[in-house]
Amino acid sequence: MIDKKTINETIRELAKKYPQDKDRINKGVNQSAELWNKDDGSEKDFKEFCIKNFVEGKDINKLLEKFERKYEKIDGHFTALLLELRHELDEDTGPMDNADNLFSSFNPATHLSDDLFKTKIAFLALLNFEAKDLKEKLKDGHKWSREQWATSRLAERHLFRIPSEIQREITNTYSKSAEYVYGYNIPMGRIRDINDKKIFDDKLSLISHWGLRDQLKSYYSNSSHENLNKQKTIYKIMERIIYQDMPYSFIKSEKDIYNPFKDELNSKTHKDRYPLRYKHLLEIFKAHRKEDIYYKKYPTKLERSFNKEREIPQNEIENMFKSILASKAFSQTAELIKRRLNRDLEPFDIWYDGFKSRGSISGEELDKIVQRRYSSLEELQKDIPQILEKLGFDKKTALYLSERIEIDPSRGAGHAWGPEMRGEKAHLRTKAANGKINYQTFNVAMHELGHCVEQVFSLYSMDHTILSRVPNTAFTEGFAFVFQDRDLEVLGIKQGKDKDMKALDILWSSAEIAGVALTDIKTWEWMYSHKKFDEYELKEAVIKIAKDIWNRYYAPVFGVKDSPILAVYSHMIYHAIYLPDYPLGHIIAYQIEKFFETNSLGGHMERMCKIGSVTPKQWMIQAINEEIKPEPMIQDAMKALEKEKSISK
DSSP: OOOHHHHHHHHHHHHHHOGGGHHHHHHHHHHHHHHOOGGGOOHHHHHHHHHHHOOOGGGHHHHHHHHHHHHHHHHHHHHHHHHHHTHHHHBOOSSOOHHHHHHHTOOTTTTHHHHHHHTTHHHHHHHHSOOOOHHHHHHHGGGOOHHHHHHHHHHHTTSOOOOHHHHHHHHHHHHHHHHHHHTOEEEGGGBBOTTSOBOSOTTOEEETTHHHHHHHHHGGGOOOHHHHHHHHHHHHHHHHHHHTOSOHHHHHOSSOOEETTTTEETTBOOOOOOOHHHHHHHHHHHHHHHHHTTOSSSOSHHHIIIIIIIOSOHHHHHHHHHHHHTSHHHHHHHHHHHHHHTSOOOGGGGGOOTTSGGGGSOHHHHHHHHHHHOSSHHHHHHTHHHHHHHTTOOHHHHHHHHTTEEEEEBSSSEEEEOOSSBTBOEEEEEOOGGGOOOHHHHHHHHHHHHHHHHHHHHHHTOSSGGGOSOSSHHHHHHHHHHHHTTHHHHTTOOOOOOHHHHHHHHHHHHHHHHHHHHHHHHHHHHHHHHOOOOHHHHHHHHHHHHHHHIIIIIHHHHSOOOOOGGGOOTHHHHSTTOTTHHHHHHHHHHHHHHHHHHSOHHHHHHHHHTTOSSOHHHHHHHHHSOOOOSHHHHHHHHHHHHHHHHHHO
């Protein structure tokens, strides 16, 4: 509501008083005017606010320090409160009741942005600190001081003014989707195979998609007909979930029997096919659509995902994924897997697990190894210092980190939640059925430990708390993959240092998740291009997108067309456009791991985390002196394949 005349008058008056700060005044007044509305006051009030609250250059660092100190406390306390409100949703505390659902959907920080504008604190930041756009950061960020990065990040925090009622609706929508995903556990003992036989233990309950995928992967340790039958059955379950044929009533039942091959419930046809999975995705899309008009620079969630949150253009990320899928390394690795399995490839072989050292160790044996070491999550908690020492951290640092990490039983597959305030802990969540730990529990815990160590370092060791955390989720996933990859080493299982097999394993994993990520991206493109559609239309669109991507990149390699498997990931349903962070994380992790081949993890991780939330490009250059690129992974995989060929000859 501030007209150009008032803006120019305000700039002239301030510039006359502080001529040395003319450029900063011009930027700050315009930034503030763009978000000032009638509830904030008149044009006269705006001008008076600017004249009164502009801080001259010599005092700007004091104001920055004050913002960082206050915001750390605000964010930290709100995060601690949110964790308590979500306690029953995130942690396995038993069955959830209606009160738990209501509390978990309450975000106490919903009104924070509104309040910061109403109290003029947000305008104080916008007036005094300049927000740089992505082009400026990519072009000149390498020349900036730490203070320049911190001031830009502070101003960027207030560039968008989203009404609290919209933020609350988004929070509620995500909470309901998470409740659906966390509760989607398949009772495998009541599943029947293609011959209508019971093949899984009654105690086995697998969450979709994580549990199903990991159980399927565990059967590669033994290529028996029995294990292949189990893999085919799990794959058929996944298909039924994607198509929404599997009755939701079966998931909630305690006695029903379901045959995914016949799509029969208790040996009868059924009509329970409502696409609830896609209804949740639709509701998330609708919620984000309501905030779109408040992001003038990034008017879609898709644009915000790449340009605002990841700070890597979408086309650059897609091209990296496509280069992996179009590489000879991918197709030739598929041929190698085919020879190893001694059969034609099935679509579920995108999760082939035979390149890992543990591929030769049965899932049952791995469970026993873990259970001999850890009888409970409490035992795992006590062992964190020793685990970190095995990873290369010195004793003092390992103890320091362990005191700031807490392990909790997860209701879902597992995740990590970092602190926003020094004095609080990082929370490591991993699923422990009935309180018992198996190999999958430990493997997930190692992944989440990587997140937690990053979260502690990038807050507690940071020079400017406004720069805390790594540039985006893909980077913390990168560290998590590095930790997870060393799980057997921590368990004392000697692995042959076969870099070739490791290169093939990571290439194959990256190719798998790259297609999943492209499916996620193309789904959001479809939703924005259509805008109005129902859950049935969305289901058909997602399946078509998944099949199209499969047919383009995977069918020529697998020899199987029209598989919808790329749409199985639950992240699509409860975490908007999160999936691209996984292949991006694999790419980053591979480059970081290559760095750690000649440099200590314990000796360098803190230094790398202290770089903070600069742009991804700048972070990588400072951390390992390279830009983000998939070529090192692809090239190493090709070298491994060449060696494999020479050996087989």
